[in-house]
Amino acid sequence: MQTITKSIRIIDYEGNNVYTRETPESFDEYITELISHVSGNTSVREFKTRSSETEVISCICQILSQRANNDLVITKTDIIAQRLLAKEIEAQDRVARLDTNVQKGSLIQALLYDEESEMFTYLLAKVEHSDFVDDSDFTFKSGFSKDKKTFWKSCLIDLPNGEATEYYAKIYSNTVAKYWSDNFLELDEMVSDESNTSNAFKAIESSLNRNIRGIAPRDYTIIRNAIISYFKNHEHFDYDQMIGSVIGGYHTTDLPQDKLESFKTKLASLPDQKHFDRQFNSVPSVINARIKRLFDVNDGIQIKITDEVRNIEETISAYREADGTRYIKIKTNNDLTYRNFYKIE
Numbered sequence: 001m002q003t004i005t006k007s008i009r010i011i012d013y014e015g016n017n018v019y020t021r022e023t024p025e026s027f028d029e030y031i032t033e034l035i036s037h038v039s040g041n042t043s044v045r046e047f048k049t050r051s052s053e054t055e056v057i058s059c060i061c062q063i064l065s066q067r068a069n070n071d072l073v074i075t076k077t078d079i080i081a082q083r084l085l086a087k088e089i090e091a092q093d094r095v096a097r098l099d100t101n102v103q104k105g106s107l108i109q110a111l112l113y114d115e116e117s118e119m120f121t122y123l124l125a126k127v128e129h130s131d132f133v134d135d136s137d138f139t140f141k142s143g144f145s146k147d148k149k150t151f152w153k154s155c156l157i158d159l160p161n162g163e164a165t166e167y168y169a170k171i172y173s174n175t176v177a178k179y180w181s182d183n184f185l186e187l188d189e190m191v192s193d194e195s196n197t198s199n200a201f202k203a204i205e206s207s208l209n210r211n212i213r214g215i216a217p218r219d220y221t222i223i224r225n226a227i228i229s230y231f232k233n234h235e236h237f238d239y240d241q242m243i244g245s246v247i248g249g250y251h252t253t254d255l256p257q258d259k260l261e262s263f264k265t266k267l268a269s270l271p272d273q274k275h276f277d278r279q280f281n282s283v284p285s286v287i288n289a290r291i292k293r294l295f296d297v298n299d300g301i302q303i304k305i306t307d308e309v310r311n312i313e314e315t316i317s318a319y320r321e322a323d324g325t326r327y328i329k330i331k332t333n334n335d336l337t338y339r340n341f342y343k344i345e
Contacts, residue, residue, distance in 0.1 A: 003031050004111040004120075005063060005073050009081035011107055011126075013088040018081045021106070031110055034125060038154045043238050044170040045277040047187035052165055054186040056080055057157070060122045063111055064159050080124070081107050084184050091179040103128070103152045103175070120159040126152045126180070153180045155187075176236035176281055189277075196280035200239065201231060201287045203274040204267065211263045216255035222312060223250065228291055229308040232284045239278040243267050297328055 006028070008021040049057050059076040066072045084107055092102045105126040112121045128151075157169040168190075171181050181187050191199075204227055213220040226246045231237070247264045271278050288307075295303040309315055315331045332338050 001032070001035060002113040002115065003028055004067050004113055005077075006031055006110040007074075007077045007081075007108070009077070009107045009109075011081065011085050011088060011105065013085060013092055013102060013104075016085070016089065018078070018085050020078075031108070034108065034127075034151075035110075035112065035123060037151065038123065038125060038156060038172065041154070041172050043240050043278050044172045045181075045279045046190040047169045047171055047181060047185075048190055049167045049169075050186050050188055052163075052167065055083055056124075056185050057167055060111075060157060060159070061163075064120055064122070067111060077109055080109065084126075087179050087184040090183065091177065095177075102177070102179075105152050122157045122159060123154070124157075124185075125154040128152060155180075155185060171279075173236075173279065178281075189280075191275070191277055191280075193281045194283050194286050196276045197231065197237070197283045198286045199274055199276040200237075200270075200280075201227075201290060203270045203276070205290065207263070207266055207270065211259070211266065212255060215259065216253070218253045219255040219260075222253070223247070225309055225312045226250075228287075229310075231282050231287060232308050235282055237280050237282040239271055240268075303328070303330070 006023050008023055008027075010019040010021060012019060052058070052061070059080050063073050063076050088102050095102065103126075105128050108123070108125045108127060110123045112123060113119075114121065151172070152174055154172045155169050157167055159167065169185070169187055171185075171187070173180055181189070205224070208220060208224055208227075212223065223246060227242070230242050230246060234242070243264060247260065247267070250260065252260055270276075291305075291307060293305045295305075297303055303316075317329050318326065319329060320326050
């Protein structure tokens with residue numbers, strides 16, 4: 001992969017300014033590592049351009065077509081950086097009342113050429129920068145760490161040879177904020193949040209039913225509840241993080257460990273098989289109907305689960321008396337229900 005053009009711009013939305021940082025030859029190594037990280041990152045979402053005339057894609061196309069014109073490249077690079085500054089100021093105004101801040105960072109841009117595929121790609125990445133003390137003069141300065149490599153957001157745009165009416169991109173974001181893809185880049189997701197939520201949950205539940213439900217019902221119930229909880233409580237849904245959170249530290253009750261590892265591997269392949277993104281904004285309302293489960297307990301008695309159950313292992317359990325009689329024990333926070341069944345000794 002050749003780096004044709006490259007630039008660094010520090011985006012200071014508090015000071016309403018963009019600062020240019022020179023890119024020495026040694027910076028190519030960082031760009032290479034950054035590209036490797038971004039390209040290998042599976043937690044991405046696929047987007048397409050709304051129009052080939054939007055500001056960022058128009059600038060990128062001109063950079064591609066006139067890449068030998070250094071002055072033009074710098075001008076277009078600056079226009080893109082200034083647009084990000086404006087959109088971050090707007091975003092900060094929206095979130096300030098929520099006592100939160102847009103993450104500060106440097107914008108890295110690079111035009112890349114893959115000799116094998118003979119294709120150009122444009123990289124935009126927002127990386128963390130922070131204050132540090134320059135030990136040469138003991139002054140406070142701002143920059144980003146080569147070693148830390150904290151990437152807030154990235155975008156890889158494929159640039160086919162010749163003019164195109166539509167361009168495709170892969171975006172990573174570490175937050176639910178849409179200003180990066182929507183306002184700054186003016187891209188539209190290929191698959192909607194509602195479809196991603198529905199397709200992901202259906203695929204996961206189907207895999208649970210096939211691989212765990214029949215051999216370890218209790219583990220099935222606990223894992224399913226944890227997955228529902230993740231969908232409900234993580235607006236910014238990262239599929240790989242979900243697997244790590246739900247399965248990574250789970251200690252099975254009845255399920256053999258090798259079966260759990262096999263299930264984890266099968267989960268990892270679902271986005272490609274079932275065509276949903278590994279990152280999206282969860283819309284829990286579209287899966288509410290699928291969450292409900294009904295369990296027969298005894299003649300005329302059923303247990304109905306309608307939502308995630310916090311601490312499900314402590315809330316509901318089963319036990320057997322010495323004579324073999326089996327019981328379901330349920331913790332209640334409903335006083336009327338409790339009094340309906342309470343027996344005064």
